[in-house]
Amino acid sequence: MARIGATPFAFPEFHGATRRLVLVNLGAYFVLAIAGLAAPEAARSALGYLLFYPTTFLHGWIWQPFTYSFVHPTGLILSTLFELLSIWFLAGFLEAFHNDTWVMGLYAASVVGTALAALAIYGASVALSSSLVVFPLYGCFGGIFGLLAAIGLLYGDVQFQMFFVIGIKARYMAIIYALVAIAMMFGSMRMYAFAQLGGALAGFAFIRMAPRRGISFVFSEKWYGMRNGYYRWKRRRAAKKFEVYMRSQGRTVKFDGSGKQIDEDHDDKKRWN
Template sequence: MARFGSRSGGILNFGDFRGFTRDLVLWNLGAYFLLALLGLASPHGYAVVFDALALTPGLFLHGWIWQIATYPFLHAGILNTAFELLSLWFLGSFLESNHGARWLMEIFAVSALGAGIAAILMALALHAPVTVIGCWGAIFGLLIAFGVLYADTEFMMFPLPMLIKAKYLVAVYMLIALAMLFSTDKVFAFSQLGGALFGYFYIRFAPRRGITTAGSKQYFDWRNRYYRWKRKQAAKKFQVYMKKQNRDVNFDSEGRYVDPDKDPNDRSRWN
């Protein structure tokens, strides 16, 4: 596994375990141990919860739509889970330190969504009764972001004492996923490629500061436009009323009252 984080002596070291990356890892780890304990206490209860939260294309298409959001937090096997969460920590900490927690949250969610959609499509095409779990699809979205945005960044491949550029590591992972399409793990491999594709779409087409930030800005822009329109409408009605009282009042183009006793160039008047 690669080592990511702050650069020291030409090698990228482990990133800080904090922020949304830490929360994401802990959520996944907590879900793993909770289900493990439930399996020991009640195998039947474990089966019910697992079937409800894992992504099963047939159930998803019959209304179990929450599975597209819950399946990344289910994991099988301690070694596979450890490798997933270490990968998530390494990639997430690096990307979060450069783009922020909200950006990381969005690309993780978008990539997980893309991986889930890809898995559903492949399962339907193959008529395969499969169940998809794990966050590898989301991790592939983070991986493609790392490879595209920091293509020439070098880091050490553990345990091999060698440096490799990010773009080459991404190419290796993509080739492995493509090769897996010719194996029995077609759905799993296609979900990884779907996560990578949606991650790529996110970094190419999403606003620089993230979708939610841009959406919030757009919302406040439209809200302010609405308030300005309401103010101008109120100003017009007030002008009509004052004319009936044989008095003239003036408002500017934004619907703000213009005091005739003040200099029109005075910017200190109330807005």
């Protein structure tokens, strides 16, 4: 585990993945706010498509695990401000030690993991015929919880200022938030609480499974590997056809496994010299 000294309260650099996440969420907030003033009915209809509902997702609305995190109620200005500041602080801290692709992957995995956790508890309640108050998911709290879990796991000894005055290590702050979410599971907001824990677990899974150089690097390496393998196959295939053609002309040529021609005369000279 990385060990870093105590850190005073100060917001990190505003660039890369941090800037993109904050600006996209802020832009979505103002777009929905303006739409709500200009066309309230259309805005409410759009929210039905963007929010995450387990029932509509199961009926094919597969984009909702990605879009719900950009929905911030216009009446909850302080809540939205807290979320954006949390993204700035947490994502900016992680971006000082990882590249922006890694941070974006962690945030996206946490957001999707939050939605899947809500879907899981909904499915369990239906299977067990238990009563569950179903709320649509909105906001980026799941991504924030995943970022916080990552900091607690990777940089647990870093000291932050909780509520701007109380010094606390990152690992303990993550544990406190997890305990609060667990306590909420005994109330009516248990789906939200379970979803938050799902975001944290998705963050843990991303840290354990994702490569250090980012998901995009792995995909690019896989793509280039598949492309090069296809070209090698084409070369071997062309070599076999050429062997057949040369035999029909009364000549013999040979190729190795990679499709390169074997110069037998050259090999004999090397063997005897």
